[in-house]
Amino acid sequence: VASVPLLVVEPEDTVVTPVGHFRSATLQCESSCQDGMSVMTSWHKDGVAIEMASVPSYNTSNSLLVITTTETNDDGRILEGMYYCVVSNNVGAVRSRNALVQGQHVISYILPTDSAFPSAETVVMGQVGYVQQPLSDSRPL
Numbered sequence: 001v002a003s004v005p006l007l008v009v010e011p012e013d014t015v016v017t018p019v020g021h022f023r024s025a026t027l028q029c030e031s032s033c034q035d036g037m038s039v040m041t042s043w044h045k046d047g048v049a050i051e052m053a054s055v056p057s058y059n060t061s062n063s064l065l066v067i068t069t070t071e072t073n074d075d076g077r078i079l080e081g082m083y084y085c086v087v088s089n090n091v092g093a094v095r096s097r098n099a100l101v102q103g104q105h106v107i108s109y110i111l112p113t114d115s116a117f118p119s120a121e122t123v124v125m126g127q128v129g130y131v132q133q134p135l136s137d138s139r140p141l
Contacts (some may be wrong), residue, residue, distance in 0.1 A: 004092035005031045005039045009063065012097035016079050023069045023078075024102050030063040037089045046081045051141030067101070077103040 009030035016025045031039050043050045043058070043065050052058050056069035056078055067079050082098045 001035065002037060002089075002091045003034050005033045005037075005087045005089055005094055007087060007094055008032050010096040011065075011083055011085060014102075016103045019024065021070060023103070025067045027065045027067075027083055027085075027099055027101070028063050028127070029087065030095055031087040031094070032117055033089060037091070038062040039087050039089050042086045042088070043083065044086065045083050061107055078101060 007029070011029050012026050014027065016023045027043075029041055029042065029043075033039050041060070041063070044061070050058050050065075052060070055102050056067055059066045059068070060102050065083070065085070079101055081101055083101055084098050085096045087094050087096075091123035112140050
């Protein structure tokens with residue numbers, strides 16, 4: 001008896017990872033079908049089917065969707081959105097949960113160069129940055 005595919009692994013929320021001049025994120029959507037029927041997987045971003053030949057670059061391999069951009073001035077925002085997969089066969093289709101993909105936003109600030117502090121600091125949004133001020137120096141930042 002033919003059956004609808006089952007989702008075994010659904011995509012999870014992730015943050016875009018910077019690797020050199022590239023930004024990428026990987027999502028997984030794994031399915032099975034009890035009767036061994038072949039299953040097709042399609043990916044969607046913000047409710048629209050993904051075209052694999054678009055920018056950013058989308059590649060699928062088995063149960064993975066790898067999203068990549070080479071925009072050197074982009075911090076991953078082009079990749080951001082709600083992604084989900086749909087697995088289907090001749091009997092029916094099943095939609096996965098939404099997975100939020102977020103860019104890794106970076107904030108930079110400059111400190112006074114005449115101080116004992118480093119001249120620049122980079123903090124990833126969502127993380128805490130600390131600046132240590134010597135006890136003998138009571139000037140505010």
